[in-house]
Amino acid sequence: MNDGVPGATRSHSPWLILLIVCLPVFIGALDLTIISAVLPEVILSLNLPVKEYLDQASWAVSGYLLAYAISMTFTGRLSDLIGRRAVYIACLIVFMLGSYLVTAYDSTLVNGWIARFYNVVLGQRPPRLEERHLYLVITGRIIQALGAGAMVPVTLALVGDMFPPARRAKPLGLVGAVDTLGWVLGHLYGGVMVRFFGQHGNRVVDAAQQIGLSISKPSWETLFILNIPISLVALVAAWWVLKSVPQQRTAGRFDLVGTLLIALALIGLNVGLGTSPEAAATATSLEELEQAGTGRNIYFLLAGLAAFGLFLWVERHVAVPLIRLSMFRSRNFASAALTNLLVGYCLAIGLVSAPLLVNFRVDTPTSDQIQEAAYIAGLLLSGLTVPMALAAMPGGWLSDRLGYRWPTALGLLAAMTGFILTGTLWDVETSYWIMGAHMALIGIGLGLTISPISTAALNDVHEDERGIASGLILNLRLIGMTVAISSLTIYSLNRFDTLVARYQGSGADDRVQTAVNASMSAAMKVINEMQLIGAGVALAAFAAALLLRGGRSTPAAAPAMTQRRMAQHPASSPRGPDD
Numbered sequence: 305m306n307d308g309v310p311g312a313t314r315s316h317s318p319w320l321i322l323l324i325v326c327l328p329v330f331i332g333a334l335d336l337t338i339i340s341a342v343l344p345e346v347i348l349s350l351n352l353p354v355k356e357y358l359d360q361a362s363w364a365v366s367g368y369l370l371a372y373a374i375s376m377t378f379t380g381r382l383s384d385l386i387g388r389r390a391v392y393i394a395c396l397i398v399f400m401l402g403s404y405l406v407t408a409y410d411s412t413l414v415n416g417w418i419a420r421f422y423n424v425v426l427g428q429r430p431p432r433l434e435e436r437h438l439y440l441v442i443t444g445r446i447i448q449a450l451g452a453g454a455m456v457p458v459t460l461a462l463v464g465d466m467f468p469p470a471r472r473a474k475p476l477g478l479v480g481a482v483d484t485l486g487w488v489l490g491h492l493y494g495g496v497m498v499r500f501f502g503q504h505g506n507r508v509v510d511a512a513q514q515i516g517l518s519i520s521k522p523s524w525e526t527l528f529i530l531n532i533p534i535s536l537v538a539l540v541a542a543w544w545v546l547k548s549v550p551q552q553r554t555a556g557r558f559d560l561v562g563t564l565l566i567a568l569a570l571i572g573l574n575v576g577l578g579t580s581p582e583a584a585a586t587a588t589s590l591e592e593l594e595q596a597g598t599g600r601n602i603y604f605l606l607a608g609l610a611a612f613g614l615f616l617w618v619e620r621h622v623a624v625p626l627i628r629l630s631m632f633r634s635r636n637f638a639s640a641a642l643t644n645l646l647v648g649y650c651l652a653i654g655l656v657s658a659p660l661l662v663n664f665r666v667d668t669p670t671s672d673q674i675q676e677a678a679y680i681a682g683l684l685l686s687g688l689t690v691p692m693a694l695a696a697m698p699g700g701w702l703s704d705r706l707g708y709r710w711p712t713a714l715g716l717l718a719a720m721t722g723f724i725l726t727g728t729l730w731d732v733e734t735s736y737w738i739m740g741a742h743m744a745l746i747g748i749g750l751g752l753t754i755s756p757i758s759t760a761a762l763n764d765v766h767e768d769e770r771g772i773a774s775g776l777i778l779n780l781r782l783i784g785m786t787v788a789i790s791s792l793t794i795y796s797l798n799r800f801d802t803l804v805a806r807y808q809g810s811g812a813d814d815r816v817q818t819a820v821n822a823s824m825s826a827a828m829k830v831i832n833e834m835q836l837i838g839a840g841v842a843l844a845a846f847a848a849a850l851l852l853r854g855g856r857s858t859p860a861a862a863p864a865m866t867q868r869r870m871a872q873h874p875a876s877s878p879r880g881p882d883d
Contacts, residue, residue, distance in 0.1 A: 332452025333486025372453035379454035380771030387551035402448030457775035477700025477755030572608015646845035648784025695751025715752030722746035
């Protein structure tokens with residue numbers, strides 16, 4: 305029985321198909337943060353000094369995020385043109401290839417090619433072998449991300465193919481929950497597994513020998529080796545179940561020029577701002593936050609802006625653009641896009657604030673205290689991100705019953721309330737339990753927005769634009785996070801210096817003279833102000849969400865919406881340059 309779902313057959317339930325294709329989405333999202341917990345160990349295993357190479361090695365994290373974002377911009381459109389199954393399978397293979405390359409950094413053949421490239425092509429002496437190994441790890445991570453990021457919009461577009469408009473909220477909530485849980489758990493999974501390998505690796509080797517297997521002691525490379533058999537099983541299963549989904553293909557050519565320009569724009573933005581949401585989320589001081597949000601390069605920013613300007617010009621003049629700009633004339637799509645951009649900004653504030661406060665509480669930073677602070681900060685971040693992931697499914701349920709507007713508005717009101725509580729009540733004595741409750745409120749609020757925003761955007765575009773619309777909405781949240789880290793860094797550092805000078809010059813201030821010093825007072829004030837900024841951004845997102853309309857699951861909802869979209873985008877009408 306196919307439950308009236310287009311594309312489902314008697315043998316494959318659409319929910320079964322969705323669960324299978326979500327497995328690689330989860331693994332790809334897991335790898336987004338998996339290496340950040342073990343990066344120093346990766347550097348040490350390559351026989352490189354950590355302090356000297358940590359900045360270069362951080363590209364294993366930031367390069368993954370950037371490639372993840374870039375792949376989402378165009379692979380959704382590619383799946384519109386050549387079919388979801390072909391693109392999904394290809395991207396899964398790319399992800400597996402990248403996972404293999406991360407572990408094959410010591411390949412004699414590859415290192416020989418690199419050496420010849422430097423000698424013959426560049427006419428330079430190649431980097432020493434250990435450095436080449438690091439660069440190959442980073443390259444493998446970037447290739448991984450190109451496959452992993454691509455699977456998310458393709459999976460969202462598959463929801464549009466398999467479920468009618470009135471029944472998309474729940475499955476889109478599931479995809480959002482799986483994607484969010486992946487990057488939430490990646491850091492924890494990486495740290496726990498590598499610690500387990502260190503403590504019990506020899507026992508694993510002995511156990512394997514008892515069943516006739518000869519393996520080396522597991523290490524950080526094992527995390528990426530495990531990707532391959534899991535992905536291989538998912539590949540076979542996805543190939544099997546996706547046969548039952550009609551492969552809708554759109555006529556037209558792929559906009560290569562537009563793709564290159566938007567990729568250059570994203571590179572210019574990320575490198576120019578020098579931001580890393582993952583690094584910012586684990587910053588233990590304003591100095592570390594500065595490292596996560598600085599490195600700004602005005603030339604990269606200008607180049608990115610120029611590339612974006614050219615992209616807009618090209619998209620208005622090509623016959624078949626990568627992104628049809630008139631999508632933003634649609635009330636629902638424009639509202640969903642703006643709301644998700646602001647949600648990303650709020651999320652970045654939530655990720656940054658708690659670790660900063662926890663680490664500022666450390667009086668004498670001994671090794672044990674630093675580890676304890678990192679543990680507490682991780683729990684508080686889980687208090688934000690895990691409820692956010694879990695709230696994605698109830699958000700879909702509410703969207704079915706209340707429409708797009710009210711679940712999104714309710715979630716943003718909850719997030720705004722959480723930010724107001726953290727901005728007004730947090731101080732140096734606040735209990736971690738209370739902090740965790742406030743963070744959970746913010747997480748639940750942001751999580752409730754995931755499904756209705758995605759559903760509103762996906763249902764408001766023509767069926768041949770589901771892929772590109774899905775990737776665009778996801779990218780806007782990442783852009784919001786990137787811009788937030790950079791702007792918050794500039795604000796917090798300047799504000800911190802001003803407040804320290806004020807408190808040091810105010811000897812009559814009893815509050816400063818007692819429990820905390822001027823630096824602690826200034827840091828607490830900055831953290832509170834950042835959270836109140838989050839409340840203001842959540843209020844702006846709330847206003848944008850009020851513009852959403854429709855989405856309630858009623859018998860007449862799907863046909864009415866379909867007729868309206870067909871009237872707006874008749875399939876037979878050619879699209880001109882101004883579309």
